[in-house]
Amino acid sequence: MSAEHSVVPEIPFIQDHQFRYGEIETVAPGIRRLTARNAGPFTYHGTGTYIVGQGEVAVIDPGPDDPNHIDTLVSSLSSETISHILVTHCHRDHSPGARLLQAACDAPTYAFLPTPSARTLVALSMMIALSKKGSIPCLRLITL
Numbered sequence: 001m002s003a004e005h006s007v008v009p010e011i012p013f014i015q016d017h018q019f020r021y022g023e024i025e026t027v028a029p030g031i032r033r034l035t036a037r038n039a040g041p042f043t044y045h046g047t048g049t050y051i052v053g054q055g056e057v058a059v060i061d062p063g064p065d066d067p068n069h070i071d072t073l074v075s076s077l078s079s080e081t082i083s084h085i086l087v088t089h090c091h092r093d094h095s096p097g098a099r100l101l102q103a104a105c106d107a108p109t110y111a112f113l114p115t116p117s118a119r120t121l122v123a124l125s126m127m128i129a130l131s132k133k134g135s136i137p138c139l140r141l142i143t144l
Contacts, residue, residue, distance in 0.1 A: 017045055024076050030054065034073055036063040036097075049073060049097070058084040059107075062097030070100040087111035 017035075019025050024034045032051040039046050049069070050060040057080050063069050074082075082105040087095045090111065098109050 019045065021046070022072050024051065024073075034063075034069070034076070036066060036069045038064050038066065051077065054080070056081045056083045058082075058086055059101060060086045061088055062095070062101045065096035065100065067100060070097050070104065073101065074104045081105075082107045085109040 019033070019035050021035060021037050024032045027033050027050075030053060034049045034051070036043075036046040036049060047061065047063045049063045051073075052058045052060060057077065059073065059082055062073070062085060082101070085098050085101055085105075085107050087098050087109065095111065098111070101107070102109050
């Protein structure tokens with residue numbers, strides 16, 4: 001299939017990642033990111049934990065089992081409600097933080113099974129759809 005007929009748009013690998021550990025950054029309207037301190041060959045500077053929405057938010061890929069990362073996430077979002085936790089896949093750099101985050105905010109957690117089936121496309125589609133809507137009510141319709 002040619003690139004012009006691809007279902008998923010090509011996503012460039014942008015190496016100019018300006019960030020500070022411990023600070024949430026805005027990456028697009030309605031989408032923010034907190035980078036975990038777990039730099040490595042598979043995580044680049046660290047796992048990106050994404051926050052979608054404003055006021056009532058979904059957290060995508062809470063990250064590793066790192067209490068400092070989760071504490072930063074929770075304290076930075078203290079004036080907002082974490083209504084959903086989404087895990088795109090169960091690698092140790094993406095999913096273990098979900099347990100800690102759920103204990104802190106009691107939001108439901110939705111996760112994919114440990115298979116490579118379409119998880120990246122679905123997560124990307126959710127982020128795009130949510131950023132266009134400006135809120136996250138459509139997440140209530142997701143059944144996993």
